[in-house]
Amino acid sequence: MEYLSNSNGITVKAHYSDENVKELFLPLLEDLIKKQKEKQGRLLVFLAAPPGTGKTTLCEFLNYLYKENFGDNLTVIGMDGFHHYNDYLESHEIDYNGQRIKLKAIKGQLPTFNVQYLKEKLEKVAKGENVMWPVYDRQLHNPREDAIEVNGDIVILEGIYIMMKEEVWKDLSEYADYTIFIKSEPAALKERLIRRKMNGNLTYEEAKTFIEMNDMVNATKVLNNSKEADLNLELKEDYTFRVI
Secondary structure, eight states: OEEEEEETTEEEEEEOOHHHIIIIIHHHHHHHHHHHHHHTSOEEEEEEOOTTSOHHHHHHHHHHHHHHHTOSOEEEEESGGGBOOHHHHHHOEEEETTEEEEGGGGTTSGGGBOHHHHHHHHHHHHTTOOEEEEEEETTTTEEEEEEEEEOOSEEEEEESSTTBOSTTTTTGGGGOSEEEEEEOOHHHHHHHHHHHHHTTTOOHHHHHHHHHHTHHHHHHHHHHSBOOOSEEEEEOTTSOEEEO
């Protein structure tokens, strides 16, 4: 099944196998509905994955499937709207590999997110409050505040670091009622990320250099230092998913 996503200002075409839709995604949504009814309150689901796994597009697709089959009481949100703004990243520095650099140079890595702001919003979501949620706009290269109203009985939060064991992140997963983690072989992740960067008019070598210094650093941290999830999936080289 083909799905056209327009997440964060970028258009992405994804394809999901009929087998995955029928045997994995629809049963997963049915299970979340069951868990929400048993809880008799809002169900907060975390979906974490390294960059290059298509987690944002997958969550949008799950939202689409839910609306087509079960109704409109699911809300999908992401952690990327909690990037610090560029003016903050330009004006703040950090010690990094023995050098003093601006946060802007490592944008996307752990220190460049406003975790406290994310915690404040998550606490309200977990309590069942309807709150406004920011998104990251890849055309503006900055967050956009109050972009999504969180009002679903089931809420899926997707992000790279939301299940990390790092000191300032480790408490986030306490808000989750159910957790999902997507794994993939680092070599496959690297090639997908390089191709994605090349779509932005970089050469292969330029894209490879950027990915090795940025996204693969993040991917390695996430793969090696995330908490165990309730459901673990693997994204295979043919872009299909399997439970592991």
